[in-house]
Structures are given as structure tokens and as C-alpha cells.
Amino acid sequence: MSNKLFGLLKQRSFLPYFCTQALGAMNDNVYKNSLLLIVAFIAPQALPVSSDLIINLAAALFILPFFLFSAHAGLLADKLEKSQLIRRVKLLEVVIMSIAAWAIVSQSILVMLLLLFLMGVQSAYFGPVKYALLPQHLKPAQLLQGNALVELGTFLAILLGTLLAGVLIGQSNGALYAAIVVVSLAIFGFIAACFIPKATASNPNIQVKFNPYKQSCRIIKLAKQNRAVFLSILGISWFWFLGATYLTQFPNFAKIYLAAEPEVVSVLLAIFSIGIGLGSILCSKLSGSHIELGLVPIGSIGLTLFGGHLFFAVPELSVDTVQSFSVFMQNSQNWAVMIDLTLIGVFGGLYIVPLYAMVQSRTDESKRAQIIAANNILNALFMVVSAIFAIICLSVLELSIPQLFAILAVINAAVAIYIYYQVPEFTLRLMIWLLSHSLYRVKSSGQQAIPASGGVLLAANHVSYVDALILAGACRRPIRFVMDKRISDMPLLKYFFKHARVIPICPPRYNRATYDTAFELIHQALQNDEVVCIFPEGRLTPDGKLSPFKKGIERILASDPVPVIPVALKGLWGSFFSHKGGHALTKLPSRFWSKVEVEILEPIPAVEVTAAHLQQKIQNLLVDPPSDKLNS
Template sequence: MSQHSQFSLLSKRRFLPYFLTQAMGAFNDNLYKNALLLMIAFGGISQQENSALLTNLAAGIFILPFFLFSPVAGQIADKMEKSLLIRRVKLLEVVIMSLAAISVLAGSVWSLMALLFLMGLQSAIFGPVKFALLPQHLSSKELVAGNALVEMGTFIAILTGTICAGILFDLSDYRYWIAIAVVLFAVFGLITSRFIPEAPANDPDLRINWNPFTELKNTLRQAREKRAVFLSIVAISWFWFIGASYLTQFPGFSKEYLGGSTQLVTLLLTLFSLGVAAGSLVCDKLSGHKVELGIVPIGSIGMSIFGIDLWFALDQLNISQTMTITEFISQPAHWRLMLDITLVSAFGGMFVVPLQALIQQRSDDKNRAQIIAANNVLNALFMVASAVTGIICLAILEMSIGDYFLLLALMNLIVAGYVYSQVPEFALRFMIWILSHSMYRVRHKNLSHIPEHGPAVLVCNHISYVDALLIAGACQRPIRFVMDKSIAELPGLKTFFRLARTIPICPPRTDPEMYQQAFERIKEELDAGELVCIFPEGKLTRDGNINPFKKGIERIIQQNPVPVIPMALDGLWGSFFSHKDGHALTTRPRRFWSRVTLTAGPSVPAAEVNAENLQQQVTDLIHS
């Protein structure tokens, strides 16, 4: 993946049919839903006084199945072979859309409402399986790219489905065209689903609990078992809260600030959707084709910065009541507003894609679809909450929509701060990402030798005070670093190392108790299946050469006979954080944007571990 565009996945059978299937589903959902809303409002299938009630009822009817059936759908997705389940779900869509076509032609509003509920049910069943399938067909290096393409495809499908509904509604005999379209795209989705490769069941022996209420409780309980996963679900749901708030208010925003043109509502929807798509695609590039949580804070910060700037941009608008899209775009005074809306959503895409990949990567294989079902339930809950919040702020408190958008940007900072305080890994990875993309250009070699699961000890040469940060940034798994107490307690870095759960150590003659506690902590972390990294030299190099490895590594492996992975850092000698030409951190900063290489060697079995041999292997890696 590092040598190919993420779009190369679209040429793979293990991804393209799946991508087309989910995009067709999102397109058809929005085509049908928005066509129904237009028919209610302007098509004469309801009385004028009931149109507002039916419009809001339609929104609730579509989202209700996500609350009721997502937990059961998650169990089904874990129990069944996934490609077969997707084909059956798409066949159900063809049946529902065929009935919908008849109801559209008949103009039966309550039949259309009932079928909208069934479409919500079909989407609720499809939701868990479509995301649980990705980790089975994509490698860990492709997971972010796959999620980015799915996010891009989903928002473009939502946009085009919405626009297509409006285009068809403006045609003469629009009911025939809508009826044909919803069936046709359902059939296209069924055809593409037949090319999705098999994806074995996660837990074929699972006994399904068909009670949606008790299973909803069980699903949320499972999601809370891994705090990082659960708070990622909360953060994703917050993204949908923000997204739903913007999309819902765009018509009112156009009326209040842009002269009420429906063309400009379409422009806002287009900018927002394309922004999410672009941000999702950029995310894979910034993350280096891996699940990089350091991108998440960048996304949240960008959403708030440009959300706040959107409020200031409103003062520059120069609007007339009859303004067209072309006239609006042609005025430079409006470019700032358009850029803000695009960047709010683009940073939203950067925010949500790594979180989705994290859930897929860190969920247990046996209940991954059920965890994704919990995500879908909370997403739906937060979207309902966004509607309630909008009613309170705009109708009850009589806040302007511009002020409401400002409130969303400020609320985003609070929610993001809470999530990052509860899961320090986000802030930690953010700091690492900034360091490794500002002062250094870090190249990785053979990091596949680091196991994706289970305990292991990493050993590396020690050149600078930022060695641990660069290693942590290169590895997708959290690492517990054993480092000298004097480094772990450096001003400015002490809090950072504490958040990273480093294990401070010192010579036994200096503090025997801390020395012993360090080995106890190492044993605890390895027993828990974590990665532990040590610098066996015990101190930073003073001349750029490797110091002799101490025997502590042998004691660690005697207590926990786990694999040892030798690693080597090269290119840090002479940096501001090394001891070249004086004590580190005291010389003039230099060598910004330096090339640094981190190389991993083959795993060494526990029985073959000794300090001298590991030192030689690390030395060989430096010169390889």
C-alpha cells in the first residue's frame, strides 16, 4: 500500500463489489427517502396541514429500526457467512423497493411510510455486516484506505441520491421515474453483491437473542468492555451529531442568510459531502496507510477552527433574494464561507475514518459485528439528539442558525477534550505524529516482524531523548517503554511519558526498590499480552556508537519467555535531542526534517536471548 494509491483497492475483487454494493444502498436509501419527502411536501399525497407532521414522522420512522434491530443484526452478522448475508439483505431491498414502486404509483402515503420503515430495517441489518467484513478482506495496512473509500462513497452516494430525487421529482410523470429508479438501483446493488468474496462467520455457534431490548443492553455492555473502543464509538456518534446538525439546518441557513435559494441549499450539501469525501481520502495519506490515532485530534481541532471561522464569515456575505449558484460563487466575499463549510466536513472525515478503523481492528473477532451494531445504535441516538438540540436552540431559545453553528464548534472542543482525557492514547499519538512529521522524516523497514497480537519485548539502540516517541509512532500497537528515571522525569516530557505508561527504572545501587518495581511492572505488562520496549544500553550514547547491552534483558526473558524483536534507529545522532557536541537539549536546534530510519529484525526466540547476541544484531541492523 505504501507504493500504491488507495484507489488501487477499487481494482480488487475483494473490495470493489463490496464498495459498489454499499454505495448503491446509500444512494437508494436517500433517493427513496427524499423522493418521499418531496411527494409529501409538494406532490399532493397528503393534506397541506399534515405535511410537516408527516415529514418529521418520516425521519423518525427511518431511524427507529436502528434502535430496535441493530443489536439482533449484529448477532446475525457474527453468526453467518457475510457475503451470503449481504446478498440476502440486498434481495430484501429489491422486494421492498418493488412494493415501494407500486405504492409510489398509487400515491399511498401510509404504504410508503411502512416501506420506509422496512428500508430502515434493511439498512439496520446491513450496517454491522458491511463494516465487520472489511477486516476479513483487507490487511491492516489497507484498513484505513478501505474505510476512507467507504466514507467517501457513502457521502457522495447520499449527495447524489438526494439530488437525483429532486431531479426526478421535477420531471413530468415523476412517479413513474421514481418507481423505476428505486427498483433499478436495488437490482444493481443485488448484482454487485453477488461478486463479494466469502467472509467466514466470526462465531457460527452463537445463540441469537431475538429480544431487541435485552440484546440492546448486552450489546452496549460488550462495547464498554474496551474503553478505547467504546469512547471511539462515542466520538464517531458525535461526528454524526455534528454532521446531522449541519445537514438538517442547511435549508434554514439558506433562508436566513443566503436569500432562501434552493439552489444554494444544494451547493451547501455538495460542499459538505465533497469535504467529507476529500478529508477521508487525505486521512489515509497522512496516517501512512495504518490506523493512526494521531490524526483524530487534528480532525477535531480543524472542525472547531473552521466552524468558528464560519461564524465570522457570515459578516462578509452580500446576498440578493434572486441569487443563483453562479452568482454566489462568482463573488470572492463568499469564498470564505464555502471554504469553511468544506473544511469543517473535510476535517470531520479525517476525524471519523481512523476511529472506524480502530473499532474494526481492536474489537474481538467473535463479536466484531455486535460492537459495530452498538456503534450504529449510538449513531442513531446522537442523530436524534442533534434534532432535539436544534429544536431547543433554534425554536425555544430562538438562537440564530449562525450562532448555533458557532455553539457546535465550541461544543466539539469540549467533547473532544473529554474523549482525549479519558483515552490519553489519542493525545499521545497526536504529539508523536506532530514530532515525526515536523522535525523528522521517519522511514520504517521490516516492522512486520513486530507481532500484531500477544506479548513481546522490543530492544533498540539509544541515541536521543525522542527514541521512544519515534518508535511509538511507528508501531500501531501501544508500547510500554522502560526508560531511565532521569529521562522519564524530564520537565516538559514527564506528563507525556506518564500518559504513555512508561516504566521508569534506575541502577539498583541508586534505588533498589524502584529497580525491583520496574521488573515487576514489566512482568505485569507482558502477562497482559502487551509490547514492552527497553533500551539495553541503559543510557544515551555519548559518541554515536552503541554502548554495551546490560543483562537486564536476560532477566526479563527468564521471568517471561517471550519473543524478542531487535530494532535499530539510525539518523538521530547530531539532532537537538542527542548528546553530540554537548548535552542534549542544550545545543542549538539543527537538522530539522532529518531522515531517520527505524529497522526491525526477525524475532529471536526466548531460548536464544542473550545481551551480547542482541547487541550484535542491533549493530548489524544499523549497517544493513
């Protein structure tokens, strides 16, 4: 576990927010599950309608507000100061839970259903503001850690709330105890919210009117404007589709296929939730101080593999066997199921945390809450579709629950392939992550020199065929690389370079059209406020030394006078991908886990840059001894 991760819990900017979110999630589940258990234990003749209808109605009433109010909530969260809005929302929870306490004690089912709807409303208004606030209170390097802790806290709170409801309602005065707990959690949540620091309004001049359908369509259209963000939202929604399906099927899965008593359902829920928490922590540890999108494909691969293996892990038990909690835990035939569910949770954490962080970091602050509201609407839609999908599979097609799990694994693989094909940045980041955690140990310094927005030109020495991947891993912004056409067309790397929107270039004597087109594409990229990286040597170094810089950079700056950032790559000479000891890629790899350094200097104004001056800057970086920080 990382000290940096849990160090956030010591910060005033995060701890009150974390407690507010966790207490709210716990309260939602204590109340919702108390209602379901009261319905289950009341005599059927005492209910106004059938228990099955009430259970399904409860699920619908809690999720309906996300369709009706999320868009309005997103607009309010962008318009208003966020900490004050959170306090208002949490105060509403105190009022709702105060009435709910009476309804629980009196076991007034219809009133409890109405209040469940109102809790859904409260959650719908809390959703956009809670995620939009994080990037304002945390530094960019802390954003992924913050999301990891939020996911950890949320799923553990859901678990504790669910288990606590079962314990409370099982007592002789359980309804009274449950009533006291929901009011207490609401009050504690409001108190925690009072300590959340101010977060200024992102867009105070925005017009806010309540029109659910039009507003929902508008903010979803708004989310579609950034393709990578929208596909990340679809990826998040797919995860909630998976999660809702697993959680909904746990009771019947335990009863029918594991021949287990009801308390085993709590075991399945616990290991699944704890797995997601562990995955969130692992994601933070593997990512370091930046959002590592390369973990998302790893997460989806794990979801597919262990989701599919769950079909084969179901033990063959005697129909006469009924396993209590202790018997279930001692039966080794059940261990494969528990391991699969734990690892589904772990890989789910690896998958979901970077996606949330990406949506927050890649969205304009003035529209962030609205984009998160669009995410909440689509999450709710996917959860509803998951219920319909399960009904069709289990009731219409008469498939078994293990078969349903196997189908989910196959569909998950298809969804992952579609998203990663549409947004190749995920696949590229996976390659970068694997490269920097197998052949190399990459240490970077000076990333803060790269501005968060605006066109900028990076200039680096060219040592190996993986220079672009190493540099892409060191920069938090996507990079457009200008690359020798012979390298960009290499069979093993051509696909990735193409989808990374590499700009191929070659000497004009070989192909004048390619040469001129490259400069036009560079101009368009810089005008579009993108990061462009060039290798001014124009070729891989044949001897490990810096070759003379070509004048192309001066032509670029004459058209687009953007800042230039010198970058030095150290430690790649002698690798499998360099020309040392023979042509690159023709030798057997001889180095693993070797140190590679990326050293980034402060930007140089365009008016001061010449090819010779830039060459000297990078040469100085290459001959200077590495910093203590990089050697540590």
C-alpha cells in the same frame, strides 16, 4: 490521490462490496428525498396529516429501526457467513423497492412511510455486516484505505441520491422515473453483492434471540470492555451528531441567513459531502499503510476552528436580496461560508476514517459485528439527541443558526479534550506524526516481525529523547516503554510519558523500590500480552556508539520467556534530542526533514537471548548499510 488507495477498486475482495454499499446509500437517499418532495408538492388537503408531521415522522421512522434491530443484526453478522447475509439483506431491498415503486407512482404516502421504516430495517441489518466484513477481506495495511474509500463513496452516494431525487421529482413524470430508479438501484446493488467473496462466520456458535432492549444493553456493555474502542465509538457518534445538525439546518440557513433560493441548499450539501470525501482521501494519503490515530486530533481541531469561523463568515445581506444559484456563486461574500463548509467536511474526513478503522482493528473478530452494532445504536441515539438539541437552541433559547454552529464548535473542542485525555494514545500519535513530518522523515522496515498479539519484548539502541516516539510510530500495536526515570520525569515530556504508561526505572543504588517495581510492571504487562520495549544500554549514548547492554533483559526473560525483537534506530545521532555537540535539548535545532530509519529484525526465542548476544545483533544492524528500500 494515491494509486494504492484507488488500487483497491481493482480488487475482487473490495470492488463488489464498495459498489453494494454505495448503491445502497444512494437508494436510501433517492427514496427518502422523493418521499419528502412528494409531500412538499402535494396539496395540503390531499395529505392524511400535516406535511410538517409527515416530514418529522419520516425522519423518526428511518432511524427507529437502528434502535430496534442493530443488536440482533450484530449477532447475526457474527454468527453467519457474511457475503450470504449481505445478499439476503440486498434481496430484501429489491422486494421493498418493488413495492415502493407502486407507492411512489400512486403517491400513497402512508404506504411510503411504512416502506421507509422497512428500508431503515434493511439498513440496520446491513450496517454491522458491512463494517465487520472489511477486516476479513483486507490486509491490515489496507484497512484504513478501505475505510477511506467507503466514507468517500458513502457521502458522494448520499449527495448524488439527494440531488437525483430533486431532479427526478421535478420532471412531469417524475414519480414514475423515481420508481424506476429505486428498483434499478436495488437490483444493481443485489447483483454487486453476488460478487462479494465469502467471509467465514466469526462466531457460528453464538446464540441469537430477538430481544432488542436486553441485546442492545448487552452489546453496549460489551463495547465498554475496551475503553479505547468505546471512546472511539463515542467520537464517531459525536461526528454524526455534528453532521446531522449541519445537514438539518442547511435549508433554513440558506434561506434566512444567505437569502438564497432552494437550489443553493444543494450547493451547501455538495461542498460539505465533497469535503468529507476529500478529507477521507487525504487521510489515506497522510497515513500511509497504517492507521494513523494522530490525524484524529488534527481533524477535531479543524472541526472546531472552521465550525467556529462559520459564525463570523455569514455575510450581511440586504433583506430584499434573493440570491439565485448563479448570483450566490458569483457573490464573493459567500466564499468564506463555502470554504468553511468544505474544510469542515475535509477535517471531518480526517477525524472519522481513523476512528472507524481503529474500532475494526482493535476488536476481537468473534465480537466485531456486535461492537459495530453498538456503534450504530449510539450513532442513532446521538442523531436523535442532535435534533432535540437543535430544537432547544433554536426554539426554546431562540438562538440563531450561526450561533448554534458556534456552540457546536465549542462543544466539539470540549468533547475532543475529554476523549484525548481519557485515551492519550491519540495525543501521543499526534506528537509522533508531527515529529515524523517535520524534523524527520521516518522510514521503517520489518514491522511484520512484530506479532499481532501476545506478549513480546522489543530491545533498541538508545540515541535520543524521542526514541520512544519514533518506535511507537513504527509499531502498529501500543508499546509500554521501560525508560530511565530521569527521562520519564522530564518537564516537557512527563505528561505524555505518564499517560503512555511508561515504566520508569533507575539503577538499584539510586532507588531500589523503583527498580523492583519496574520489573514487576514489566512482568504484568507481558502477562497481559502487551508489547514492552526496553533500552538495554540503560542511558542515552554519549558518543553515538552502542554502550554495553545491562543484564536486566535476562532477568525479564527468566520470569517471562517471550520472543525478543532487536530494533536499530539510525539517523538520530546529531539531532536536537541527542547528546552530540552538547547536552540534548540545549542546542538550537540544526536538522529538519532528515532521514531516520527504524530497522526491525525477526523475533529471537527467549532461550537464545543473552545481553551480549542481543548487543551484537543490534550492533550488526547499525554497521550494515541501509537497505535500498529505506533510502528510496
